[in-house]
Amino acid sequence: MRLSPSSFNLQHARFAVVRDKARRVALRAACYGQRHVEECGAVVVVTGKLRAHEDVERVQQHVPDPAHRARLVKTITGYYEGKPAFQRDEAIRSGSLASMTLMLAAQSMGLVTCPMIGFDPAKVAEIVRLPEDHVLVMLIVLGKPGPGAPFPTSRLPLEETVKLETLDGPGLR
Numbered sequence: 001m002r003l004s005p006s007s008f009n010l011q012h013a014r015f016a017v018v019r020d021k022a023r024r025v026a027l028r029a030a031c032y033g034q035r036h037v038e039e040c041g042a043v044v045v046v047t048g049k050l051r052a053h054e055d056v057e058r059v060q061q062h063v064p065d066p067a068h069r070a071r072l073v074k075t076i077t078g079y080y081e082g083k084p085a086f087q088r089d090e091a092i093r094s095g096s097l098a099s100m101t102l103m104l105a106a107q108s109m110g111l112v113t114c115p116m117i118g119f120d121p122a123k124v125a126e127i128v129r130l131p132e133d134h135v136l137v138m139l140i141v142l143g144k145p146g147p148g149a150p151f152p153t154s155r156l157p158l159e160e161t162v163k164l165e166t167l168d169g170p171g172l173r
């Protein structure tokens, strides 16, 4: 998940891996009683750092040319500074990509996962001591495979969700 891409390599995502039973019980209550939160092996609380652009010098330190690096730092800072809605979009975007990476990695290790947004954000924030400048992205429940879902899920038709060239174009079949 740390290797997931992020815009300008800002790496907004931060993770709290909750394994402690008492904390998972508290999280379950904050998730409106959803039982998998307590019964799983661990819950990963994925968060995003809103002012990740302040780390720009550190995350761009691999750029060898100092002049190029300085220009990049200036550009990236200007791109985000004073734009709270965009900062939030980016934190959610990077955090979501990192979440999917985590779920795929877990699946490849034989684990099952469930992403979740069914929670009271204020309560989850308190339980994991969310820093002021972070946003909650989602929770990911991780565990060993159980008996499986009681019924299969479905997806909307391909031709409805994937269009050729423009979103009013013909649907892919």
Ligand SMILES: Cc1cc2nc3c(=O)[nH]c(=O)nc-3n(C[C@H](O)[C@H](O)[C@H](O)COP(=O)(O)O)c2cc1C
Pocket: 034, 114, 115, 116, 117, 118, 119, 138, 153, 154
């Ligand atoms: C952002 C997001 C939030 C979700 N929140 C919950 C949740 O709170 N509780 C839950 O049991 N499943 C949650 N899910 C799982 C979805 O219900 C599930 O992915 C969807 O119904 C499709 O099922 P499938 O992925 O098993 O095919 C969430 C999924 C996503 C992507």
